[in-house]
Amino acid sequence: MSTASALQRSVIMNDLQSKEYDVLVIGGGITGVGIALDAITRGLSVALVEMQDFAAGTSSRSTKLVHGGLRYLKQFEIKEVAELGKERAIVYENGPHVTTPVWMLLPFHKGGTFGKFSTSIGLRVYDFLAGVKKSERRYMLTSAQTLEKEPLVKQADLLGGGVYVEYRTDDARLTIEVAKSAIEKGAVLANYTKASGFLYNDAKKIIGIEATDLLSNETIQIHAKKVVNAAGPWVDDVRSIEGKTSGKHLILSKGVHIVFDQSKFPLKQAVYFDTPDGRMVFAIPRNGKTYVGTTDTFYEGDPRNMDIEQSDRDYIMNAIHYMFPNVKVTDTDIESSWAGVRPLIREEGKGPSEISRHDEVWESASGLVTIAGGKLTGYRKMAEAVVDKIAASLNTEFGVASKPCITKDIPISGGEVGGSKHIQTFISKKIESGVKAGLTHEEADYLAQHYGSNVEKVFSYVANANDTMPKALFAQLQYGIEHELVTTPVDFFVRRTGNMFFNIASVLAHKEAVITHMAQQLNWTDAQLSEFTELLNIEIKRATTAK
Structure with missing residues (x-):
């Protein structure tokens, strides 16, 4: 029986070695877990390993929007816009607790990138291509209406605005929910398990991997008929295990976001605006905070240890002061921040903002299937394309049949x-249940929106809470350990709750209690306690270094 309990890690490790899988995925970001879910629901046996935590790379450090692809319209990527729009609707329908529509304001000014006519036509074409439903189609505003919608927008030379729908998401929670779905359906997934070598048959075809359990330092072998490299920014690293790589290569683009409390930056309306250098930046209100981003610069180095430079903060600050001149924020007002990389397929002569975000799938001579590029919104479709390719090979080479x-x-x-349609009714009912369990109305509301139909399991842990931390936080932590493979405090504070970015005060107030509880639950050694505490402190410093 597959499990998502960090308390059952030995079971997971044994399962990985117990048989030959049809499909083995390397990489636990949204692309990898999407492939695992697609493959397991077609009747294939599936294993997945991730060297860090699920979503630890790009999939927890995006702008946290399931884009319909408006920015690609500007680059005339018509097919991209049409497909992303349709996929966005599917992502929302299948997980409305982690994705929600938000109206986005696109102001236009004299001399700016967009004008009234181009904005109106562009958004109309976008609505058509993306298949936007009638209730969410764009509408246009006068300059007075634009300021009424968001008074902080620059008044000088304002000509008006367009309003269209984007879908806000919690990227890391979307990833973990897809991973849990795959596990619930029988896939075996392990975090902190690094692919360190390939296994080959006499014909020099890959038949599995050698992997290192990074928690125990034990080496295991996992056998599989087909191996998929979905390692995101580390795709080339996985390919290099075979030796020198040739052909396509990745180039990494760094994106930074910074977060303010709404008392400092009281944005009430999400805004997508152009900057003096012709790029586009988002400013988005979320849970009493406002976050702004992103930058777009080439990055070389290890994405696991990526710091936010002063130049990154300066770029976003300049964009804020350009579009919101009455917002007098400085670096000292930044509560938290995050940096991530977009893994792009190299295109010579193009800057990071010009390179297409399209995905590509290819197979090496030894049979390693690699997927690179792509976007969060298109994860399901990307997974479908990869598994279509794998399924055909499994049928031809091994006589393994699979479903569509x-x-x-x-x-x-x-x-x-x-x-x-029923998400709000569902949440209202669950709030009552949460209050009965001993939570406040606000806590129950938050948890119901955060966990959706799994929230009753979360509520069940409230009764076991003690006075070392708030009941809701305890319930989240215990649920995370037993049902979401929470292995370190960084997993919990960054990727299962998002508190590192949107409630840093909670992290600082309760980190010691969380560490103590996890150490007891997971039987950490003294060395692990020291290591995981240090890793959390590094992440806190990285997120708050401007303060």
Whole structure:
């Protein structure tokens, strides 16, 4: 029986070695877990390893939007816009607890990138291509209406604005919910397990991997008929295990976001605006905070140890002061921040903002299937393309039959709420349940929105809470350990709760209690206690270094 409990790690490690899998995925970001879910629902046996935590790379450090692809319209990537728009609707329908529509304001000024006519036509074309439903289609505003919608927007030379729908998401929670879905359906997934070598047959075809359990330093072998490299920014690193790589290569683009409390930056309306250098930046209100980003610069180095430079902060600050001149924030007002990389397929002569975000799938002579590039929004479709390719090979080479893709109509874990139309009714009912369990109305509301149809399991832990931390936080932590493979405090504070970015005060107030509880639950050694505490402190410093 597959498990998502960090308390059952030995079971997971034994399962990985117990048989030959049809598909083995390297990489636990949204692309990798999407492939695992697609493959397991087609009747294939599936294993997945991730050297860090799920979503630890790009999939927890995006702008946290399931884009419909408006920016690609500007680059005339028509097919991209049409496909992303349709996929966005599917992502929302299958997981309305982690994705929600938000109206986005696109102001236009005299001399800016967009004018009234181009904005109106562009958004109309976008609505058509993306298949936007009638209730969410764009509408245009006068300059007075634009300022009424968001008074902080620059008044000088303001000509008006367009309003369209984007979908806000919690990227890391979307990833973990897809991972849990795959596990619930029988896939075996392990974090902190690094692919360190390939296994070959006499014909020099890959038949599995050698992997290192980074928690125990034990080496295991996992056998599989087909191995997929979905390692995101580390795709080339995985390929290099075979030796020198040739052909396509990745180039990394760094994106930085900074977060303010709304008392400092009281934005009430999400805004997508152009900067003096012709790029586009988002400013988005979320849970009493406002976050702004992103930068777009080439990056060389290890994405695991990526710091935010002063130049990154300066770029975003300049963009804020350009579009919101009455917002007098400085670096000392930054509560937290994050940096991530976009793994792009190299295109000579193009800058990071010009390189297409398209994905590509290819196979090496030894049979390693690699997927690179792509976007969060298109994860399900990317997974379908990869598994289509694998399924054909499995059938031809091994006589293994599989079903067609069905992920379009499968709610992800937590998404069993009766569809997007019923999410608010569902949350209202669960608030009552949470209050009965001993939570405040606000805590119950937050947890219901955060966990969707899994929230009753979260509520069940409230009764066991002690006075070392708030009841809701304890319930999240224990649920995370037993049902979401929470292994380190960074997993919990960054990727399962998002508190590192949007509630840093909670992290600082309760980090010691969380560390103590996890150490007891997971039987950490003294060395692990020291290591995981230090890693958390590094992440806190990285997120708050401007303060």
